[in-house]
Amino acid sequence: MFKNKIKYHFTPLTITSVLMFLICFQFSVTAQNKAWNPAPFEVIKSDYKTFKTTQYAHVFSGSKHNIVRLAPELKGLQGVELPLDTYKSGTNSALKLKFKENVVLLIGIFQENGSEYLQSNKLQKAKLVLENGVTITGLPPVNVYAISFAKGTQTILPDAKGLYAILGVVKSNQKLEFRNAALPDGKLWNPTFIVEGFSDEKPLFEIIGGENKPVVDEGIPGTEENQGGFEGGRVVKVGDNYHMFPTERAGEKGVDYYYDRVKTKIGHWTSKDAIHWKREATIYQASGTYAVTEDDNPMNDRRAAIWSYMPVFNEKANKWYGYYLAYTVSKEIEPNHSFGRIWRCESTIDGINGIGGPYKDMGIIMEPGLDSQPWEGRQGVASFFPYQAGDKWLGFYSGAYPFDSWADYPKKSGKGWFVALAESNSLEGPWKRRNKGIKPIKSIHPFFVENPIVSQLPNGLYIAIFDGGPDGWGHHLPNMIGYSLSKDGYQWSEARYLPIETKVNKWWDIMRTPLCLIPEGNDVYTIVYAAIDLKKRFHPIGMVKVKLNKEVMQSRLEELKKE
Structure with a gap:
């Protein structure tokens, strides 16, 4: 960043004096800014x-x-x-x-x-x-x-x-x-936002605890080739085993941190308790090759970075399908992740226990093209998650760094992280943008919803849990995991946000993506999430437990039915 480097020379006495000053200054500030004594x-x-x-x-x-x-x-x-x-x-x-x-x-x-x-x-x-x-x-x-x-x-x-x-x-x-x-x-x-448990309404979820430190962090077995930690993906539970498919920001040893999000892997990890994890395999690995042109050109490697692997079990086919995102990567233009394409793959092993694969690619199901809209931007299609609604399959797909119009293509992009729905008669596709994708869904949040994962609550309510956006990097967003509810899978409510740090030690600076909302019985759910500690290059994985309030769940359903 700085071209001119200025050299300073310190004697041991100077260094000691500076350190003593900083210690005394810090003590003074801490003492001065202690909490004041309350009066009843x-x-x-x-x-x-x-x-x-x-x-x-x-x-x-x-x-x-x-x-x-x-x-x-x-x-x-x-x-x-x-x-x-x-x-x-x-x-x-x-x-x-x-x-x-x-x-x-x-x-x-x-x-x-x-x-x-x-x-x-x-x-x-x-x-x-x-x-x-x-x-x-x-x-x-x-x-x-x-x-x-x-x-x-x-x-x-x-x-x-x-x-x-x-x-x-x-x-x-x-x-x-x-x-x-x-x-x-x-x-x-x-806009302002609703924090669960800190509003006029009763919370749907109570934070009941979890791990006070990361559950997958730098240095544990399986992270040896991972320079930058994790972001995105999904966790599912099969029998008594948790299966996690995170994006590994692998990078390359001896190369600076910017490359961590370019040369990525999709890993497969397993656990018995969502706390102690073992790495089993690499599902996919990106090339890490930068683009040679600034537009969406077949000369570029369109699988330069791979992200957001979403395993879904297809009961009809009796096998696991995977949906994942592959990017072209630009070295010079923001965002460096560009022109996302959604791939579908299938496990070569039938049955629910075939979740570990190996997987074979079945082709691209969504990509930039004639039916794209400017709001999908330079990064779209930026994620995909399918779920069933009635006799149809719906899929949240996303865009980011929007264009005001196609005249701004390929590199004059704005800011915004949006989602919309695609529709299909089957998990295999073809998938089409609903309503021609003309407008994104802004009822959840007007400009930031990232990586939603959908499931259903016991009364049939659909719930999408997602990355609520950072309080960092120049953004002032909730910095919490968010969720939205739907009575039918089509219309989605305003987001609520989960203040996890009220019940567990906050080891992160920036909250990122939830990977699951897994029911454990007795109305308890497990959330595994990726987050960022700005003091370190490696982005860890955390875990928290929440408890569902069924009375609130039912009242929310009745409210949505009236709309």
């Missing part, structure tokens, strides 16, 4: 709920707005969930809180002019303690002010008009030192 309080004559001020906390009832960033001083305090609409319109009733001692109330003020937000100049005897101290999805940056209240029942800001947030109550002797927490604008997370 009670909401008087109101049905307003309280919330714990943490990541994903639901700040306003009647909304999807949640905290995605907060200064550590606020963590663990107790806030009050205010009704969004009445506070924005200034029609809210007075809020009364009862304090058992003298306290300091922490108020979040949005940094935007207008009558719908309470303005900081309307506060009396308030002290600014945290600039940019909280990020709330879809809303302007938040400054945090401290207001002192005496022991007893107090009416909170009775003359204030406009929306604000009550983020916590601390003891009056708490030392509140001003600083700029420098947290980002919540409007970067647009």
